[in-house]
Amino acid sequence: MSADTVRLSVTNVTAGYGKLQVVNGISLSVGRGEALALLGPNGHGKTTLLRAITGLGPLTGGTVELDGERIDRLGTPAIVERGLMHVPQGCTLFPRLTVGESLNLAGRLKRARRVRSANLELVLGLFPKLVERRGQPVGAMSGGERQMLAIAMGIMANPSVLILDEPTLGLAPKVRHEILRTLLDIRATGLSLLVADGDVDFLFGLADTWCVVELGRTVGRGTTEEKPTQEQMMAMFVGGAHAPTALAAGPDEEDGHA
Amino acid sequence: MLDGLVPVLVSTLLLGSMYSLLTAGMSLIWSTLQVFNYAHGAMLIIGGYLIWTLSSTAGLPLPLAVLLATVAMAGLGALVELVVVRPLASRPDGTLMVMVATLALAGLAEGAVQLIWGPENKQVQPVTTATFDIAGVAVRWTTVLAFLLAVGLVGGLMLVVNRTEWGASIRAVAQNRDMAMLLGIKPGRVYLSVFAASAALATVGALVFATTTTLTPAKGSGPLLIAFVVLVFGGTASLMGTLVGAYAIGFIEASTSYWIGLQWSPVAVFVLLVVVMLVRPEGLVRRGS
């Protein structure tokens, strides 16, 4: 992709907690209207990376740029105000707020306020379930409904790049399908997506490019047209088994802070 | 026994109103930051002295004095958050540190009040000393005023917290800080406003307090304990619980003083508190699902 269409650009980011370095120098970029899938076994740094990008977790090195502007020194509210939204993994949202209140709150950002009613119409159209649930507290909803609300809140923030961490976790296949369709619809409006998930079907249905994270490094990447083999994919998900080939493919190994 | 009912109820009305005003701010801070502000009683005392200065010394009409004092105290509350709470709250052992710091702050406030206003008793003159009659018992109009203030302000706060965007962001920060920040809410600002609102409410509580009893620099511990007891009784999570708890404690106190003896009322309240904690410890601190 050419430089002027790059929205989010992550360069050589390291992150971790205390002495434990979880992300060891990851670089990736997401273009306008593009969807990038983040694959890899659990506990290898995907969530830590995503949290570091939006300032929810500590970032120990590297740069993050959004539309050419450095955002790695900004706080989360400022990052979101610039158009980078993040729906964290297993997010419980606000259990004692109603669905309506949550959506309304998500649209109170400066960048979202003027289009709040239009976006509300959009998300209620995408997730009709939320209409009937509007007056109910979020804590009383099922996991699937809550995940839909989380994505809807992400959209209400009117971002230019939306990060989704495990959006299908714990959801039934039918619900996954609904969410996939919705996300494809949103993508079509020009929104960029960075998605980590455990469901390969889902990811490859959604994304243009993929990137595998193992032991805090990217160990492979490609486009969804050149789908990896089942063997390779098992390796991505369960880690290690086929590591020699996967590791060899690592294009950007910077030996950070081992 | 029944002949005491009216005076007990009137007394309950006054005490409950005072207690709900004392506790509402504390409850707001607790539900947002999950800390107890041990300086809350001291803030109330400062508020009371401010009202006294503005009305008795500067000669301003009482309502104006209360208004000015409330605004000043809101500023002081914000300052406390900024200087004392903020640097400590983000530490791993933040809750304990904040509580110890506010405890120290209470001592600081006591000394400061003594330096500024001296150790003598002060009393704020009530707006009116007029009374009216219920079943042969003279009731002060100020009791009615206190009730209206309590229900109006605490009820108003409930409306603000439950119906406005500011209220929603307070609840959002309390329930899920990360997600709140992802919606552009700055937790620091929310905390600041919560401390300001809490101090403002305490100042109105101070009006009732300072007209019913005298002010001395060391009097802050009384209201603080009452606030603690109300928090446990009414459930710490909701302002409605605060309101109910405040009047319940007011009733227990009024009835034990009337029927058993004045010195037994705090013991009765605390003993009941311990019993309640033993029987339903989680029940009383449980949040609404």
Place this chain on the structure above:
Amino acid sequence: MTATTNQHVLLSVRQACRTFGSYRAVHDVTFDLTEGEVLGIAGPNGAGKSTLFNLITGVPFNASGGRIVYAGRHIERLPAHKIARLGLRRTFQADQVFPELTALENVRLAAHYLNGRRNSRSTALQALERVGLLHSAHLRGGDLSVLARKKLMIAGALVGDPKVLMLDEPAGGLDNDDQDDLATLVETLNADGTTFVIIEHVLHLLRRVANRMIVMVAGEVLVVGSPDDVLSDPRVIDAYLGESNR
């Protein structure tokens, strides 16, 4: 690995379930653990694997329903410390140790409360030796490497020869060499007679050490069988990868 030759059932789980409000994290899970075997448990995130460990060991909660019999005793209502004292021990995800205590103190604490105060120090040293951490006995838990902390967590569970060790994602966050190291440790301990239940995402590790595998999906047992059969089972590949990647 001679699990199948000895048919003595050590742990029997019947219709175990755990609900949180309306959410069913684990639903009607039934399985037997035979003495001497290594049972692997796999499944995608959120399948209820750790919850199953929790309800069996009572930390931090017991099962909401079902029966769990360990060594002839019902344990479904026992508090965690009593279950552990019976010899059914577990580790936790990541690398949890007591950071301010030394490695020896970490294990000695377990020896004292699990195995009795007598000889707790030598019991602890023995456990440290078995996992190969004797040389680090006087280092603080927080100063150890990730692998060493994982081994320390195992050593704490290993005091006084428990019958069953339940390991929750022991290989998570380890590189290939460390994973090998850990697998060797499991094999050695198993050869010495310890029965294992292991939750693991690193399936090749399970393939190496497990005699039998359970794959869980959405709080229920999907497949039980030998690792090779289970890992080539289309239902399992579906569970991990989705239907179109078969």
Place this chain on the structure above:
Amino acid sequence: MTKYVPSRLIRWAGYLAIAVVIPYVFVAPSSRLLVCTALIYALLAASWNLTLGFGGIFNFAHAGMFGIGGYAMAIATLKLQWASIPSLAFAVLVGAVVGGLTYLPVIRMRGIYIALITFVFVQISYHLVLALPDLTGGSGGLPGVPAMTIAGQSLAQYGGLGYLWMLGAAVAVLLIVLELIMASPFGHSLVALRDNEQLARSRGVNRVRQQFIAFVISGAMAGFTGAMYVAYFRVADVSLFGFGLVTLGLSMIFLGGTKQIWGPVVGAVVITLVNDRLTGLDAWSPVVFAAGTIAVLIFAPGGISAALTRGVAVLRGRLTNSGRPSTSSQTPQRSVEHA
């Protein structure tokens, strides 16, 4: 922790040596008063740290157990006319029982609720004392507690020389006892429960049992301390349950630092000395004192003992020149935003 046994014995000998030397260093009555006060507070703060620092329980009730121990002493000597030693033992026993009782409402609670409940406990004691004037003397307190006598010798003789001996020895013994506790599996179980309750429980630790024992032990220590306080100042009154004492004790603990057993002792000594200097300032003294406490909390996390141990570690590193790379080289560009 247990590696250098000889150095531990040397340290203990040091504690005892200091206790022995103190009476000869501080001879003037005013300085003896100050030192005795500091030692009593050292007992209070160091024993409080067992539940608060090492147990990680937000226990504000220690001051209440201290006060009850003090009243037990006063009642035993004045109302029951008991001798000093049985009275002291009675106060220790009462403290232990009250400590155990205090834990009961705490059993099912976690974290911050404990701070509220235990604080309220102190206030219940305050009001109970006022409500039972026949026993406690009400707001007038119980003045005229006799000076402690051991083997017919009053500790108050020679400008309180006996108290100085006894309190110095008590602090030294308390430090040694606390060290023994914290080096034992019981002490480790408290730390384990504080740092990782689930892991601790799965290692056979029964939370309720261990913490109950901790409350009983700390109650006994507090009872002893309160009894010594009352025997030294010869009066028990409601100020024992005052707000000020809670604040004072907590300030000592956090100024000294909770990580080291001797930390609160250092805090107690420093604060007693500072308070003594501040008495000339009248109402300014609580202001300066509280502001100082808040500043310490904000700017010196870990307190004096943490600063000292850090300093010693740096010095040691310089001396041995082990060439260990500084771990702080990776300064984070951005830590998690908290405000």
